[in-house]
Amino acid sequence: MGRMDQNNSANFILRISNLSKSFGGVKAVVGVGFNLREGELLGIIGPNGSGKTTLVNLITGFLKPDSGKIEYKGQDITGLAPYRIARLGIARTFQMIRPFAELPSFKNLIIPLYSPRVKGLSGGKYGDLDSVAKDYLEEVGFERESSVTYKQAGSLPHGYLKRLELAKCLALRADLIILDELFSGLSIAELASIVPIIEKLVSEGKTVIMIEHRLRELFRIADRVVVLNYGSVIADGIPSEVMEKNEVRKAYLGSE
Amino acid sequence: MKQRRKERIDRGIKARSDDVFSLNSFREMLYVAVPPIAPVLLLIILPLVLPSYWQKVLISTCIFALLAMSWDFLVCVGMVSLGQALFFGVGAYVAGILNKLVGLPIWVDIPIATVLGGAICAVLLTPVLRLRGVYFSMVTLVLPLMLERIVEASGMFGGTEGISGIKPFPNPLVESYVIVFITLFALFAFRRLVTTDYGLVLKAIKDNDRAVMSVGINIYWMKAQALFIAGCVGAFCGAFMTHVYGFVGMPSFALDFSILPLSAAVVGGMGTFAGSFVGAFILVPFSEALRGIGGLRIVLYSFFLVLFIVALPEGIFHYIQRKYQQFERWVEVDK
Numbered sequence: 335m336g337r338m339d340q341n342n343s344a345n346f347i348l349r350i351s352n353l354s355k356s357f358g359g360v361k362a363v364v365g366v367g368f369n370l371r372e373g374e375l376l377g378i379i380g381p382n383g384s385g386k387t388t389l390v391n392l393i394t395g396f397l398k399p400d401s402g403k404i405e406y407k408g409q410d411i412t413g414l415a416p417y418r419i420a421r422l423g424i425a426r427t428f429q430m431i432r433p434f435a436e437l438p439s440f441k442n443l444i445i446p447l448y449s450p451r452v453k454g455l456s457g458g459k460y461g462d463l464d465s466v467a468k469d470y471l472e473e474v475g476f477e478r479e480s481s482v483t484y485k486q487a488g489s490l491p492h493g494y495l496k497r498l499e500l501a502k503c504l505a506l507r508a509d510l511i512i513l514d515e516l517f518s519g520l521s522i523a524e525l526a527s528i529v530p531i532i533e534k535l536v537s538e539g540k541t542v543i544m545i546e547h548r549l550r551e552l553f554r555i556a557d558r559v560v561v562l563n564y565g566s567v568i569a570d571g572i573p574s575e576v577m578e579k580n581e582v583r584k585a586y587l588g589s590e
Numbered sequence: 591m592k593q594r595r596k597e598r599i600d601r602g603i604k605a606r607s608d609d610v611f612s613l614n615s616f617r618e619m620l621y622v623a624v625p626p627i628a629p630v631l632l633l634i635i636l637p638l639v640l641p642s643y644w645q646k647v648l649i650s651t652c653i654f655a656l657l658a659m660s661w662d663f664l665v666c667v668g669m670v671s672l673g674q675a676l677f678f679g680v681g682a683y684v685a686g687i688l689n690k691l692v693g694l695p696i697w698v699d700i701p702i703a704t705v706l707g708g709a710i711c712a713v714l715l716t717p718v719l720r721l722r723g724v725y726f727s728m729v730t731l732v733l734p735l736m737l738e739r740i741v742e743a744s745g746m747f748g749g750t751e752g753i754s755g756i757k758p759f760p761n762p763l764v765e766s767y768v769i770v771f772i773t774l775f776a777l778f779a780f781r782r783l784v785t786t787d788y789g790l791v792l793k794a795i796k797d798n799d800r801a802v803m804s805v806g807i808n809i810y811w812m813k814a815q816a817l818f819i820a821g822c823v824g825a826f827c828g829a830f831m832t833h834v835y836g837f838v839g840m841p842s843f844a845l846d847f848s849i850l851p852l853s854a855a856v857v858g859g860m861g862t863f864a865g866s867f868v869g870a871f872i873l874v875p876f877s878e879a880l881r882g883i884g885g886l887r888i889v890l891y892s893f894f895l896v897l898f899i900v901a902l903p904e905g906i907f908h909y910i911q912r913k914y915q916q917f918e919r920w921v922e923v924d925k
Contacts, residue, residue: 394804420806428804434797437790444787445794446805463787506805 346405347372347510347541348393353402354565355392362388364565366402370510375532375542377552377573380562381585386545387429389562390512394426395419406510421451425508427499429515429545435488439476442487442498443467446505455507467505474501475527493524500531510541517548525551553577561585596918625914629867630774637766644878645766649834651874652773653827657851658858658866659780660823665860666784667816668796670723673730675847676714677824678831679737681707685829686753686838696757700829707825712818719810719817722799731848738843752839756832769830773867776823780863783819792816850874857898859905868907 348370355363363385370376378386391397393404395416404412411419425446434442446452447463468478474497476483482494490498496516503511513532517525533555536542546552553559553573561569561576563585569576576582599621613619636648657674664671685703688694694702718729742750759765783789794802795809802809827847832838850873851866858869876894880887902909 396800396803415808416800416803417806417808420804426804428801432798432801434790434794434801436793436797441790442794444790445802445807448787448791449806451806502801502805 345371347407349403349405350393351403353389353392353404354400355388355397356400361565363392363399366562366565366567368560368567368570370541370543372509372541373536373539375536375544375555375557377556377559378543378545378562379547379549379552379559384562384585385565386562387514388565390426390514390543390545393419394424394512420449420506420508421454423451423507423509424512425503425506425510426512427503427514427516429518431495431499433487433490433495433498435486437487438484439487439490439494439498440464440467440471440483443470443501443505446502449506452505452507470501470505471498473504474498474531476501492519493521496520496524497528497531500528504535508540510543511535512543512545514545515547516544517546517551529555549577592922592924594920594922597921598915599917599919600915621917626778629777633770633774637763637770642762644875645762646834647875647878648766649769651870652769653831654850654854654874655773655867655870656776656823656827657847658854658870659776659863660820661851662855662860662863662866663780663784663823664816664820665855666789666796667792667813668722668799669813669816670727671730671820671848672727672852673732673734673848674824674851675734675843675845676730676737677707677711677821678828678847679734679843680710680714680821681825681828682832682838682842683741683747683828684710684825685832686756687747689756689833690753696759696833700826700833703829704822704826707828708818708820708822711821711825712814715817716810716814719813734843734848738840741840741843748839750840752837754837754839756836756838758836759833765834772826772830777863777867784863853895857895857902857906859907859909862905862907862911865905865907868910869905872906 346369350369351367353363353366354361366385366389368376378389380386388397392399395411395414395418398413402412403410406419406422406424409422411422433439434445437444441464444463444467447466468476468483471483472478476494476497482490487495487498496519500513500516503513516528516532520528529551532542532544536555544552544556556573558571559569559573559576560567561579561582563581568581568585569579599618611622613622637645640648657678660677661671661674681703684707685699688699688702689696692699714733715730718726721729741747747753759768784793791802791807792812795812799809802812828842832842851870854869854873855866856869857873858867859865873895877887877891880890883890898906
C-alpha cells in the first residue's frame with residue numbers, strides 16, 4: 335500500500351493516519367489510514383455499520399476523532415470546524431438528503447455561492463448569483479428555464495435532489511469531493527446521466543471519494559477501493575483485486 | 591358570439607417569479623401597488639386623527655409589531671426566542687442610563703441604545719448559539735428574568751426603584767411619527783432582507799444547518815449577526831418606550847414583552863413580517879378595547895386568541911394574501 339513512496343507525498347491531497355473514533359463503547363472507526371492522490375477516484379465500501387459515514391464525518395470535521403491525524407494538501411486539518419475544512423476545498427454530500435426545502439431549486443445554490451471560499455476564488459465579486467446558480471444546475475442536467483429549476487426544492491423528485499446535492503459541491507469549486515451514497519435509490523437511467531458528470535469532474539483533476547453500496551456501478555469508475563469492516567480497513571487496492579480477497583467476501587457474504 | 595367567464599386578476603400580471611410583474615393597465619398597477627401602500631397611508635394618517643389616548647395605543651401597537659417582527663426574523667433563522675423582553679429591557683436600560691446618568695440628548699441616546707443594546711443581546715446569547723430548538727428557547731426565556739433579579743439584588747441602576755425623570759419626546763406628534771416611520775421601515779427592510787442572498791443563507795440555516803456548514807459558512811457567526819439585527823430592533827423598542835414612560839425599571843423585562851409579540855406573529859402569520867404587523871394591529875387595539883369590561887378581559891382575549899389559532903392556523907395575513915391572489919373578475923371572451 336502507499337506507504338513506500340513517502341518522498342512522493344506532494345502528490346497526496348489527503349493523508350489519513352491511524353484515525354479512531356468511538357461512541358461510548360462502540361468503536362466506529364479503528365486505526366484507519368490511507369492516502370489519496372490528486373485526481374484519484376476512491377470508492378469506500380463496506381457492510382452497513384462498518385464506519386463509512388463516520389469516516390466522512392471525521393474528514394469533514396462534523397465529528398472530532400479520538401486519535402489519529404488527517405492532512406489535506408500538507409495541512410493538518412484534524413479537528414477543525416466543518417466550515418473551515420469546507421473553505422479549504424473539501425465538499426461533501428449527505429446520505430440523508432435534506433435540501434433547503436422552502437427555496438426554489440436554483441436558490442439552493444446561492445448558499446454555496448455565498449460561501450467565503452467561492453467569494454475568495456472569484457476575487458470577491460461574482461455578479462448575479464442567480465444566473466451562476468442556474469449554470470451549475472445545467473451542468474448536472476437541470477434544464478435552464480424549466481419548471482424543475484424554479485420548483486421548491488422540497489418537492490423535487492429523488493433523482494433531481496441527488497443532482498442538486500452534486501451541484502452544491504460543484505458550486506463550491508472544491509478540490510476534494512466526498513459523495514456519500516450518491517447512487518442509492520437512482521434508476522439505471524438516472525445513473526447513466528449522473529456518472530458522466532462524475533467522470534468529467536475527475537478528468538478536470540478533482541479528487542473524488544465515493545461511499546457506495548452499488549458496487550457494480552462504482553467499480554466501473556473507481557480507480558481504487560478501500561473496504562471497511564467493523565471500522566477497520568480490511569482491503570485497499572484496485573477494484574478487481576479487492577473483491578478477490580477472502581476477508582472482503584466474508585464481510586459481504588458472511589462466512590460459510 | 592360573446593361569452594362571459596371569470597378570470598383571476600393576478601394571472602396576466604405575475605411573470606414566473608414573485609417579484610417580476612407585467613403590468614398592462616392602471617388597474618393592474620393598482621392591484622400590485624395597493625397592498626404595500628395602504629398600510630403606509632394608514633399609519634401616516636392615524637396619528638393626525640386619533641385622540642390622545644388611542645395615540646398611545648398606536649404607539650404600543652407599533653412597539654409590539656416591531657417586537658413581533660424581530661421575533662419572526664429570528665424564527666426565519668431557526669431560533670425560536672421566548673425572550674423578546676431581553677432585547678426590550680436591555681435597550682430600555684441603556685437608553686435610560688445614557689439619558690439620565692450620562693446626560694445624552696434623546697436623539698443621541700436612542701440610536702446608541704439601539705446599536706449597543708443589539709450588541710449586548712447578541713453577546714449575551716452567543717454562548718448558547720449552539721443550542722437548537724427548545725433548548726435555545728429555554729435560555730432566552732430565562733435570561734430576562736435573570737437580569738431582572740440581578741437588578742433587584744444588586745440595586746444597580748436604581749434597583750427596584752428604577753430610573754425616573756427621563757426626558758420625554760418634545761411633543762406627542764413627533765413621538766408618534768418616529769415610531770410609525772421606524773415600524774414601516776422595519777417592515778419593508780425585513781421583507782427585503784430575507785429575499786437577498788444574505789437572507790437566503792439565514793433561511794437555509796433553519797432548513798438544514800449542517801448543509802450550510804458543509805459549504806464553508808460559519809453558521810454561528812451568521813446566527814450572531816441575526817441576533818444582533820433582531821436585538822437592535824428590540825432594543826430600539828425598549829429605548830423608545832423608556833422616553834415615552836419617562837421611566838425605566840424592572841418591568842422592562844416583564845414576560846409581556848416576550849409573549850405578546852409571539853402571539854401577534856402567530857396570529858398574524860409567521861415568516862412574512864407583514865403577518866406580525868397585522869397581528870399586532872389586531873391584538874393590541876383589541877386588548878385595549880376590552881378594558882371596558884374589566885376582569886373578564888383576559889378571558890375574552892385568550893378565547894379570541896385560541897379561536898384565531900384554531901380557525902386560521904396559517905395566520906391572518908397568509909389567509910388575506912391567498913384570498914387577494916384569488917380575486918377574480920368577469921371578462922368577455924369570443925366563443
